[in-house]
Amino acid sequence: MKEIFGSPGGSLAAKVRTLAPSMTRSMQRVAEAVASDPAGCAALTVTGLAELTGTSEATVVRTARLLGYPGYRDLRLALAGLAAQQQSGRAPAITTDIAVDDPIADVVTKLAYEEQQTLADTAAGLDTGQLGAAVTALAGARRTDVYGIGASGLVAQDLTQKLLRIGLIAHAHSDPHLAVTNAVQLRSGDVAIAITHSGSTWDVIEPLRVAFERGATTVAITGRPDSPVTQYADHVLTTSTSRETELRPAAMSSRTSQLLVVDCLFVGVAQRTYETAAPSLAASYEALAHRHRTNPR
């Protein structure tokens, strides 16, 4: 049976945000209308929605396609479902941005809420097929290189640390030159992972390209599924994009999103290599215990 309600909950808004950058102006208007008033749009025909947004039917259909539906008809059904869910008491809870004069308690609440939202969006938007493929590649890799710069560099290191703990050979590279130098060493059976929110960070794309051309399996973790980095990626894992506000740089939510993806990769690999991973995890835990001791008087 075909599943037409593949993306339950508020993930549509997330999808709109993720794909908005790759949309044209007209399509953005349509997407905006759809995201802001699902119920209202569900009541409209393709012609009506085109008029409402001041565009043409063709544009509406194109937008529906971009959002992952076969056509407007299916988008409309999904919209109806969404509207019903919202109406059935799900709290919309549209938080306001963090303001300069917000008391610290509000900051905590809002940040926690937004990061929770980011996690939900990411989980909803993650392609489990791609994820599974990436896990398979990682689990069988001779070695793995991870490229990331800036905030993404920390995520790269996080992934590397985890993989090392289960006995895999992994390296994180922040230095573009060293990254390329190392990428040249990769070959078929190896894995290269690029982490970049924008998908356009050349310093990260370049080593991935090299790895790709050397025959390694390449993975891109990015918030822009249509960005340059994906052209050298065998598997693309999409992170969620939330709107950026002045006091809340995009780096914050992109990091949260990236880390969830990384965690999923790790757990997936740990499952696949359970026989070797479990003892390794236990061993590293044991080894660390010695560095956790109370103050020696």
Added chain:
Amino acid sequence: MKEIFGSPGGSLAAKVRTLAPSMTRSMQRVAEAVASDPAGCAALTVTGLAELTGTSEATVVRTARLLGYPGYRDLRLALAGLAAQQQSGRAPAITTDIAVDDPIADVVTKLAYEEQQTLADTAAGLDTGQLGAAVTALAGARRTDVYGIGASGLVAQDLTQKLLRIGLIAHAHSDPHLAVTNAVQLRSGDVAIAITHSGSTWDVIEPLRVAFERGATTVAITGRPDSPVTQYADHVLTTSTSRETELRPAAMSSRTSQLLVVDCLFVGVAQRTYETAAPSLAASYEALAHRHRTNPR
């Protein structure tokens, strides 16, 4: 606005039952199909449903009318809404740990859920008084040192990166020796932050102790408010501790928790130093834009 979801909830099944007697045999078959599998029927066109029930399109439309909708189109929308509700109503039931044989989709769901839980716990357990004090200290600090090792080291770097972006002077130290060496340079008005989940990582406690004794304002970010590290901390920020499972090391949730605390610190400081922070944020954004360019052909 027109209300197309006039019959909320499961009243459709009831309506079918009520109206069944007044229906003809063919219509009953249609109504039966609709009531028993809303989701499935929502995926069918009027022709498909007619075939499925062994009737004609006209009968399907007549049935839709009888059920109170203007036509089949609207019935179908309502059906989609109903299906979505049913699906969302189903309990997530993700209380169980991640198992070795969980499909990858479950892994994603469970991880996202657990990290959301961690965030909520952290936000609830965070002492805003201590947080405020730490923010005040940071905002006025001459320089800030952050100590963290392993996974916490990445959090330390994350905080440092953020503080640097708003023009503060901050350093992250992972090397215990260098950390101590630097801690000696601190004095009153400076801030030292130790990040350790266990609160017992000696390599992190030691530099904090030195900083404490040199008169710096010290902050501990730890999951154990009664651990050794707190004895040298002026302010203690508590992260949440969730139970660790075999495939989900504590590092995962502690990291999520620590990052939220770090984000709160950052936003708090950015608020306090808004005059200088805002231009700095804009400037660093601008500078980075040059490294995000498309593939030069």
Added chain:
DNA sequence: GTCACTCCTGAAAGATATTTTCGGTTACCT
């Protein structure tokens, strides 16, 4: 500044789905 090019865009044609019409059929009543 101009030219060539690409890509966006909407009008209209084409395809599909829905609604209506209408005549045949069946069941029931007399």
Added chain:
DNA sequence: AGGTAACCGAAAATATCTTTCAGGAGTGAC
């Protein structure tokens, strides 16, 4: 048995959705 009324579905009519195509705005090269 004949007549009547209601049911039903095939097909026409309509509405809706999708695709195609050509004009046009924006962009980069020269």
